[in-house]
Amino acid sequence: MHAQDGHFYMTSIIFSLLEGLILVLRAFHLAILFSPCILMAPFADSLGIEFRRSWLRIVRLTLEKAGPAFIKWGQWAAARPDLFPNDLCNELAELHTKAPAHSFAYTKSTIEKAFGRNLTEIFDKFEEEPAASGSVAQVHQATLRFRYPRQRVKPILVAVKVRHPGVGEAIRRDFTLINLFAKVSKFIPTLKWLRLDESIQQFTVFMMSQVDLAREAANLSRFIYNFRHWKDVSFPKPLYPLVHPAVLVETYEHGESILQYIDKFNGHEHIKTALAHIGTHALLKMLLVDNFIHADMHPGNILVREVRSKSSGKSLFKSRPHVIFLDVGMTAELSKKDRDNILEFFKAVALRDGRSAAECTLRLSNKQNCPYPEAFIEEVDNTFKFWDSDEGDFIHPADCMQQMLEQVRRHRVNIDGNICTVIVTTMVLEGWQRKLDPEYDVMQTLQTLLFKVDWVDSLFYTIEGLMAP
Numbered sequence: 001m002h003a004q005d006g007h008f009y010m011t012s013i014i015f016s017l018l019e020g021l022i023l024v025l026r027a028f029h030l031a032i033l034f035s036p037c038i039l040m041a042p043f044a045d046s047l048g049i050e051f052r053r054s055w056l057r058i059v060r061l062t063l064e065k066a067g068p069a070f071i072k073w074g075q076w077a078a079a080r081p082d083l084f085p086n087d088l089c090n091e092l093a094e095l096h097t098k099a100p101a102h103s104f105a106y107t108k109s110t111i112e113k114a115f116g117r118n119l120t121e122i123f124d125k126f127e128e129e130p131a132a133s134g135s136v137a138q139v140h141q142a143t144l145r146f147r148y149p150r151q152r153v154k155p156i157l158v159a160v161k162v163r164h165p166g167v168g169e170a171i172r173r174d175f176t177l178i179n180l181f182a183k184v185s186k187f188i189p190t191l192k193w194l195r196l197d198e199s200i201q202q203f204t205v206f207m208m209s210q211v212d213l214a215r216e217a218a219n220l221s222r223f224i225y226n227f228r229h230w231k232d233v234s235f236p237k238p239l240y241p242l243v244h245p246a247v248l249v250e251t252y253e254h255g256e257s258i259l260q261y262i263d264k265f266n267g268h269e270h271i272k273t274a275l276a277h278i279g280t281h282a283l284l285k286m287l288l289v290d291n292f293i294h295a296d297m298h299p300g301n302i303l304v305r306e307v308r309s310k311s312s313g314k315s316l317f318k319s320r321p322h323v324i325f326l327d328v329g330m331t332a333e334l335s336k337k338d339r340d341n342i343l344e345f346f347k348a349v350a351l352r353d354g355r356s357a358a359e360c361t362l363r364l365s366n367k368q369n370c371p372y373p374e375a376f377i378e379e380v381d382n383t384f385k386f387w388d389s390d391e392g393d394f395i396h397p398a399d400c401m402q403q404m405l406e407q408v409r410r411h412r413v414n415i416d417g418n419i420c421t422v423i424v425t426t427m428v429l430e431g432w433q434r435k436l437d438p439e440y441d442v443m444q445t446l447q448t449l450l451f452k453v454d455w456v457d458s459l460f461y462t463i464e465g466l467m468a469p
Contacts, residue, residue, distance in 0.1 A: 027177055030066060037062050056091040064095060068135040068167055069174035071095055072210055086406055093298075101133040107140065107162045114244035121145065122242070124155065136210055137163045141252060144239070157252040158239060161213055168211060210329045213248035219328040220250065226290045232278050233323050253324045255303030262299060262435045269437075271321050275304065276437040278323050280445050283429050287422065291339060295421045296330040299432050332418045332425075338364070342419055346426075349401055354384025357404065365414035376411040380404060401427055 037059050044055045063074040077084055078092035107130075108119050119126060123142045130138040144156040210216075217238035227233050234253075242249035261272055279302075286293040294301075303324040334342065341363050348357035358380035362373055370376055387400055401423065408415060415423075433440060 023173055023176060026173055030177065033066055034062055052087070056088060059088070060091050060095060063092070067170055067174060068164075069171045069178070071135045073178070085409065086402070101130045101138050102162075102164050104128040106165055107138075110162050110165075111160070111247055114247040115242060123158075123160075126160075131159075135164075136167055137161045137213065142249075144249070156239075158249050159236065159252045161248040161250070163211065163213060163246040171211060212245045214243050214245045216327075216329040217243040217248055217250070219331050222292060223294070223325070223328055226285070226292060227282075230282075232274075232321070233282050233325070235325055235328065253303055253326070255305040255322075255324055257299065258302040258304050258323075258432070259299045261304060262432055271304075271306065271319070272436040273440065275321050275323065276433040276440040278321065279429055279433055280440070282323070282325075283426065284445070287426075288343075291333055293332045293422055293425060294325055294328055294330075295332045295425050296327060297325070297425055297429055301326045330421075332421045334418055334422065338416065338419055342422060345423075349404075352384050352388045352400070354381035357384065361404070361408060361413060361415065364419045365416050368414055370411055370413045372411065373413075376407065376413055379411070380407055383407070 037055070040051075040055045040058065044052050060074065063070045074092045074095045078089045078095070084092075107128075111119055111122070115122060122145060124145045125143040127141045129140075131141050132139045138161070140160045140162065142158050142160050144158050217240075220235050220238050223235045224237060227235070236250040236253050239249045239251065258275065261275060279297075283293070283297070303326065305322040305324065306319040307322050308319050341360055345357060345360040345364070348354075348360055355377060358377040361380075362368055362370060362376070383403065384400070405423070407413075
C-alpha cells in the first residue's frame with residue numbers, strides 16, 4: 001500500500017508539473033500573439049481613425065486565433081457597451097466563429113462513448129461531413145433510427161452537435177490565465193473600476209453554458225414549455241435520452257435565415273411586419289412573463305418558415321411566418337429587484353425622463369463604484385432634455401439607450417452582467433426589427449404594456465392573447 005501511495009503521489013506530481021509547464025508555454029504563446037494589440041493600444045486614440053480601425057481589426061483577428069475561450073469572451077464583450085467603446089463592441093460582434101472540423105472518427109467515438117451504443121444502432125443515416133463547425137462544436141445532419149423497427153413511421157431528421165476534442169481542457173487552461181490577469185487588474189487603478197474579477201466570473205457561467213450541451217438541452221426544454229401555447233414561435237426539441245455534455249441530438253429545423261428577410265425579399269411587407277411583431281412579443285414574454293431570456297437573439301440564430309394558411313384561399317395574405325429560435329446556450333434571469341429596476345429603466349427611456357433613467361441605471365449593480373454619480377445624472381438629464389426637444393425629436397428611443405450606454409462607460413458606472421445582457425438583447429432585437437418594419441416601434445410596444453394600470457396582473461393575458469392560437 002505504501003508503494004502504491006508513493007506511486008500515486010509521484011504520478012500526481014508529474015502531472016502537476018506537466019500542467020504547469022503547459023500553462024507557462026500557453027502564457028508565452030498568448031503573450032506573443034497579443035503583443036501587437038498591446039503595443040498599439042496606447043496610440044489607438046491619438047494616431048487617427050485609420051490607425052484605430054487597424055487596431056480594432058487586429059484585436060478581432062487575434063481573438064479568433066487565440067482559441068474558443070477568447071472568441072467567446074470577445075462575443076460576450078461585444079454585448080457589454082457599458083464596459084467597452086462602441087466601435088470595439090461593433091468590431092467584436094463580427095468575430096468569425098468558424099473552426100476546422102474534427103474527424104468523423106472522433107465524432108463517431110464521442111457519440112458511441114456518450115450513449116453506450118454503436119452509431120448504426122442510433123441512426124439510420126449519418127452525414128459524415130459536418131453541416132457547420134463553430135469554435136466549440138460541429139453539427140451533423142442525421143436520420144434517427146426508430147426504436148421499434150416493425151412500425152412504419154416517418155423518419156426523424158435530426159441535428160447532432162458534437163463538441164470538439166480538447167475544448168474543455170483548453171478553455172479551462174485559458175480561464176486559469178484569464179482569472180490570474182483579472183486578479184492582478186484589481187491592483188491597477190485604470191482597470192480596477194471594470195471589476196474584471198467579477199466580470200470574468202459572469203463570463204465563466206456564460207462560457208460553461210456554451211460548452212455543456214446538456215445545459216443547452218435543458219434551456220431548450222424550458223423555452224419549449226414556456227411557449228407551448230404559441231403557434232408562431234418554436235425551438236428545436238432535444239431528443240432525450242440522446243443528450244450528453246459532449247453530444248446533443250435535437251430536431252432538425254428547416255427554414256431561411258431571418259437575414260434573408262432583412263436584406264432581401266422585397267415585396268413581402270406583410271411577412272416582414274408579422275416577423276417584427278412576433279419577435280417583439282416573444283422577447284416581451286421572455287422578459288415580463290417568464291423571466292427567462294434568450295440572450296443571443298442576433299439574426300444568425302433565428303430561422304423563418306412560411307406557413308401556408310388553408311383558409312386563405314386566393315387572399316393576398318396566403319402565408320404567415322413561423323419563427324424558430326436556435327442556440328439557446330446563453331440565457332439570462334433576473335432577481336425581482338433587478339427586474340423591477342430594469343422595468344423602471346425602460347419606462348424612463350420610453351418617457352425620455354433623463355434623471356429617472358440615470359438614477360435607475362445607478363441601481364443596476366449591487367456594487368456601484370461610479371466616482372461621480374451626480375455628474376452622470378446631470379449629463380444624462382441634459383442629453384434627454386435635448387432628445388425631448390423639437391431638435392432631438394427625430395432620435396429613436398433605442399438610439400437614446402445606445403448613447404446612454406456610452407455615457408455609462410465614460411462615467412465608470414457599473415451594470416451587472418445579466419441586466420446589461422437584457423438591455424443589449426432588446427437593442428439587438430430592436431435593430432433588426434427596425435429594418436424589417438421601419439414603422440414598428442419596439443419601445444412604444446414596451447411602453448404601452450408597462451404603463452397599463454394593472455399590467456402586473458394582466459400582462460400575461462395581454463401577450464398570450466396577442467400571440468396564442
